[in-house]
Amino acid sequence: MVNNLYIVTPRGFCAGVEMAIKALTWMLKIYDETIYCYHEIVHNDWIVERFKNKNIQFIESTDELPKNAVLMLSAHGTAPVIESEFNTISSVQVNAVCPLVTKVHHEAKKFTESGQKIIYVGHKNHDEAIGALGVAPSSMFLVEKEEDLEQINIANEGVALLAQTTLAMSEWKPIMDSAIKKFPNLNMPRKSDLCYATTNRQEAVINVSSLVDVVLVVGSDTSSNTKALVSTIKSLGKESYRVNTTSEIDKLKLSGKNVAVTAGASAPDHIVQEIIKKLEPKNTEFFENTNETEYFPLPKELRSNITTLSNFLLEIFPNNKVDPIRSVNKDKQWTATEALSSL
Ligand code: SF4
Numbered sequence: 001m002v003n004n005l006y007i008v009t010p011r012g013f014c015a016g017v018e019m020a021i022k023a024l025t026w027m028l029k030i031y032d033e034t035i036y037c038y039h040e041i042v043h044n045d046w047i048v049e050r051f052k053n054k055n056i057q058f059i060e061s062t063d064e065l066p067k068n069a070v071l072m073l074s075a076h077g078t079a080p081v082i083e084s085e086f087n088t089i090s091s092v093q094v095n096a097v098c099p100l101v102t103k104v105h106h107e108a109k110k111f112t113e114s115g116q117k118i119i120y121v122g123h124k125n126h127d128e129a130i131g132a133l134g135v136a137p138s139s140m141f142l143v144e145k146e147e148d149l150e151q152i153n154i155a156n157e158g159v160a161l162l163a164q165t166t167l168a169m170s171e172w173k174p175i176m177d178s179a180i181k182k183f184p185n186l187n188m189p190r191k192s193d194l195c196y197a198t199t200n201r202q203e204a205v206i207n208v209s210s211l212v213d214v215v216l217v218v219g220s221d222t223s224s225n226t227k228a229l230v231s232t233i234k235s236l237g238k239e240s241y242r243v244n245t246t247s248e249i250d251k252l253k254l255s256g257k258n259v260a261v262t263a264g265a266s267a268p269d270h271i272v273q274e275i276i277k278k279l280e281p282k283n284t285e286f287f288e289n290t291n292e293t294e295y296f297p298l299p300k301e302l303r304s305n306i307t308t309l310s311n312f313l314l315e316i317f318p319n320n321k322v323d324p325i326r327s328v329n330k331d332k333q334w335t336a337t338e339a340l341s342s343l
Pocket residue numbers: 014015016017075098099100101165166195196197198225265
């Protein structure tokens with residue numbers, strides 16, 4: 001049994017994850033055939049399993065997509081060349097990329113078109129970094145740590161700095177400072193590439209950390225922003241663990257400690273609630289740091305086709321699962337948690 005438990009807000013689903021889960025749920029309701037999804041729709045094991053059980057097939061390359069298949073591109077963003085290749089194979093293609101990842105793709109395109117070289121701070125094998133670096137492969141250089149900057153041999157002028165949206169601020173800041181020193185006229189976007197969900201969740205755990213002995217972060221190993229939350233706390237010299245399921249709590253020595261619980265941007269809240277229950281806290285408090293109101297509409301391909309498609313499918317597939325009440329206009333009132341429960 002833990003002593004005081006602080007449940008941190010904001011935690012869990014961000015607007016991009018909400019949109020991507022709802023978009024894939026819509027696809028399941030509209031199409032009877034197997035739907036292919038390029039990369040995990042969001043980086044959470046439970047959600048990916050849930051969709052796999054519902055006839056979604058996750059693929060990692062264009063070779064795996066059958067001709068004329070229905071395809072969704074994940075929230076993490078896809079390299080333009082891969083997207084074009086998929087276009088020639090698929091019959092329907094919906095891109096559930098988060099608009100904040102698209103922003104970074106636009107910046108990469110803009111800087112490259114103006115003849116600049118780009119240093120991109122990110123994680124080598126992460127889907128988002130792979131997609132972003134694919135925007136301008138010959139003029140973008142991946143940097144994972146400060147020392148990598150030394151290996152980059154480019155002119156000092158005409159250099160821009162971009163980042164993966166889900167980095168830890170404690171990881172990003174030293175690299176940014178070193179890059180500014182090395183390239184004094186470095187160009188950067190006006191607004192940080194680290195997204196609001198990443199920074200809000202990190203600021204919240206930084207602020208709660210002085211009240212607790214341990215911070216638990218709910219999320220999967222594949223989730224970059226989850227791991228960034230853990231490293232943010234560890235960089236403050238505090239204990240922090242990533243937990244994906246309730247069974248992982250058993251091996252942690254939490255008895256009598258003050259604990260905070262948060263969750264990465266792709267972690268479903270029911271897992272957080274199960275973990276809270278398992279912790280059997282003496283006292284529970286809510287630690288509200290920021291109230292998030294961001295909302296991202298469904299992908300435009302889905303929005304523009306959904307009404308027509310729904311009516312059409314109602315005519316030709318009497319057994320289809322389209323619920324006409326769930327119109328695109330009502331999407332804002334429908335949560336990803338409800339979408340997952342409807343599967
Ligand atoms: S973590 Fe940020 S960039 Fe990633 S999906 Fe959420 S809002 Fe978008």
